[in-house]
Amino acid sequence: MNEILNSAFHRAMTRRNFFGDVGLKLGGVALAQMGLAQRTQAAPMALPGLPHFRPRAKALIYLHMNGGPSQLDTFDYKPRLQEFFGKDLPPTIQGGQRLSTMTSGQKNFLVAPSKFTFRQYGECGRWVSDLLPHTAKVIDEIAVIKSVHTNAINHDPACTFLFTGSEIPGKASIGSWISYGLGSTSENLPSFVVLTPKWPAGSNGQAIYQRLWNSGFLPGKYSGVAFRNEADPVLYLPNPQGVDRDDRRKLLNALGDLNQHRHEQHHDPDTLTRIEQYEMAFRLQSSVPELADLSGETKATLDLYGPDVEKPGSFAQSCLIARRLIERGVRTVQLFHRGWDSHGNLPKELGNQCKDTDQGCAALIQDLKNRGMLDETLVVWGGEFGRTVYSQGGLSKDNYGRDHHPRNFCMWMAGGGVKGGISHGETDDFSYNIVEKPVHLNDLNATILHCLGIDHERFIYKFQGLDQRLTGVEPSKVIKEILA
Secondary structure (H helix, E strand, O other): OOHHHHHHHHHHOOHHHHHHHHHHHHHHHHHHHHHOOOOOOOOOOOOOOOOOOOOOOOOEEEEEEOOOHHHHHHHOOOOOHHHOOOOOOOEEEHOOOOOOOOOOOOOEEEEEOOHHHHHHHHOEEEEEEOOHHHHOOOHHHHEEEEEOOOOOOOHHHHHHHHHOOOOOOOOOOOOHEEEEEEEHHHHHHHHOOEEEEOOOOOOOOOOOOOOHHHOOOOOOHHHHHHOOOOOOOOOOOOOOOOOOOOHHHHHHHHHHHHHHEEEEEHHHHHHHHHHHHHHHHHHHHHHHHHHHHHHHOHHHHHHHHHHHHHHHOOOHHHHHHHHHHOOOOOOOOEEEEEEEOOOOOOHHHHHHHHHHHHHHHHHHHHHHHHHHHHHEEEEEOOOOOEEEEEEEEOOOOOOEEEEEOOOOOEEEEEEOEEEEOEEEOOEEEOOEEEOOOOOOOHHHHHHHHHHOOOOOOOOOOOEEEEOOOOOOOOOOOHHHHHEE
16 A cells, blocks of 8 residues: 555656646745735644533643652652561562562562651641652642552653553654644644753653654644753744744745645645644744743742742743743643652652752642632643662662662642542552552543543544554543542
8 A cells, every 4th residue: 555655646746746846836935025925823723522521621731750759758658668677578569570670680679668757748638758848838739649550660661651551652642632632722832832851960861752742643733842941942933134024924825835735736644734833933933932031920929939940941940831831822731850760879869859840840839829720720740650669779778779660659630620638549568569549540641631621432533443542442440539
């Protein structure tokens, strides 16, 4: 079939077509210079029939702590572990489960209790580590899910699974699914934006990949647009010297006509994507500088995010930009903070990571609430898996490392449609196995879609003979216990 299509494509590129294209280009440029063409484009619309029911949330901010935060040192308080310090993890707990190659060769699996103090916070009395004092202040707005589990044990497939519902690359990311289904309410910004803030020096930062915000089998226009973490979020937006905005508009009109003609000839969907990308870039010329200008924010708001909010590319500033994006009609913001892969020297590395992100996360929730936006914005926090209770390498009272642990880890959700101040699920005394209310990542994604008014079982896209879904083909469920 591919050979037939390729042959048809080459046959279409006849001498007459070639010179016809050249003639169209010259004519289009001439029309553009005469100012006779004008192209307008509205924001993408929702699919017919969507949302399936009244949504509680209109937008999603996904705070991804890339590398896998330790649940034992943040939210999964295990006071009895002190009795097992330095002892081998009981085989009945480990249960012959899969280990990564980084610790599978260890002779001993010595239990490493958290060195950090936990206290109860909020009216809910939730136990939170002293590493997260700011998050602890807004814990009554948060639903902590302690029983999340996943399939993969290594970063690349685990992150791919987290955001696309499959360990195999090529599937659509959650932000692309949402953009495809619900469209956008902004004409001047993308429906789906990705932010990649800086992270503390000395941390183990894993690679992240474009597939985590790519549209996969969906049309390319639904891919996330990655903003840089520097002062200029999008490169090459300004016009070249001597080219004003009217000249740029005329040029894009002509270019759009050429691409539209090519699409009518060959029906390549990527051609339409190219047209829309040019148009979006034109609109970003005016919208991005305004978005990045924080001078209109009040001192109280800036103080909420802390001193780092003034630093371009910081996590705190990225959280504030995320709020500004949602405020301007962006549907999904994915924020990737790297450096959470603490195989050794965890207390120092995790301490740096939490210090870098804690105030920004809490400020985002409080800021949204202050503006009346939290009820309509779903905020999700977490990594791709958790960490082991046993130490990787050496162990002391003040220092230890932890390997990857997909069996259970903590995530939290707040805002649109979620009941704050609750804890869902439970693990054993070693935070090694789930003993109550397991939540698979597909269940989490089903719940996110539900908050946005989407029934994950009916939200499909036909590709390669299959009804593709974000939540895959195996049964998944909405976590109704955490819904408001």
